[in-house]
Structure formats: C-alpha cells, structure tokens
Amino acid sequence: MVAIRRVAGSRSARQGHEFYGCRLWPRSDCKFFIWKQQVDVMFYDGGNSNILKLKNKALEMKIANLEVEKMMLQEENKTLKNKQAFCNVMSTKSFVVALVTVLLAMYWYFASQ
Numbered sequence: 001m002v003a004i005r006r007v008a009g010s011r012s013a014r015q016g017h018e019f020y021g022c023r024l025w026p027r028s029d030c031k032f033f034i035w036k037q038q039v040d041v042m043f044y045d046g047g048n049s050n051i052l053k054l055k056n057k058a059l060e061m062k063i064a065n066l067e068v069e070k071m072m073l074q075e076e077n078k079t080l081k082n083k084q085a086f087c088n089v090m091s092t093k094s095f096v097v098a099l100v101t102v103l104l105a106m107y108w109y110f111a112s113q
C-alpha cells in the first residue's frame with residue numbers, strides 16, 4: 001500500500017493540515033487515513049524512547065560504578081579506622097613508656113643522692 005500526502009481542504013475541520021491517505025482516492029478507497037502530525041508524533045516518540053533507553057543504560061552503568069566506588073570507600077574507611085585505633089594504642093603506649101622512663105630517671109637520680 002502506498003499512501004499519498006495531501007492537504008485537508010476547506011470541507012475539513014482541520015483545513016490546511018497534511019494527512020496520508022489512500023493513493024487511489026477518490027476513484028477507490030481502502031480507508032487508509034492518518035494525519036501527518038500523528039505520524040510525526042509516532043516517529044518523534046520512537047526516537048525519544050530510544051534516547052531514553054540509552055540514557056537509562058548510561059544511568060545504570062553510573063549506578064554500578066557508584067556501587068563499586070562506595071564499596072571501595074567503605075573498605076578504605078575500615079582501613080583508616082583500624083589505623084586510627086592502632087595509632088591510639090601506640091600513643092597510649094608511647095605515653096606509658098615516656099612516663100616509666102621519667103619515673104626511672106627520677107628514681108635513679110634520687111637513689112644516687
């Protein structure tokens with residue numbers, strides 16, 4: 001079926017609008033009829049939904065990347081917390097060692113008097 005593009009005439013409520021109709025009209029008519037605007041909307045929406053699918057895929061990949069980044073940051077956070085805990089223990093140890101050293105030095109000083 002080959003349709004022909006025509007312009008609605010003065011008897012139509014949509015005078016001046018383009019439409020696709022049966023190419024054999026008016027000698028014969030298979031009743032094929034569609035406004036050009038409807039076709040344009042269908043094609044426009046088709047293209048648009050493809051773009052949306054691509055955008056959706058891109059967003060899914062972004063989410064996957066962010067999930068990986070989140071896991072890595074959680075791992076890093078855990079490592080940093082362990083390091084911090086280790087540093088706290090070490091500074092307490094250093095303080096005790098310094099205190100004992102001072103006490104020993106004082107003991108040695110006074111004992112030798």
Ligand SMILES: [Zn+2]
Nearest residue numbers: 022023030032
């Ligand atoms: Zn036809």
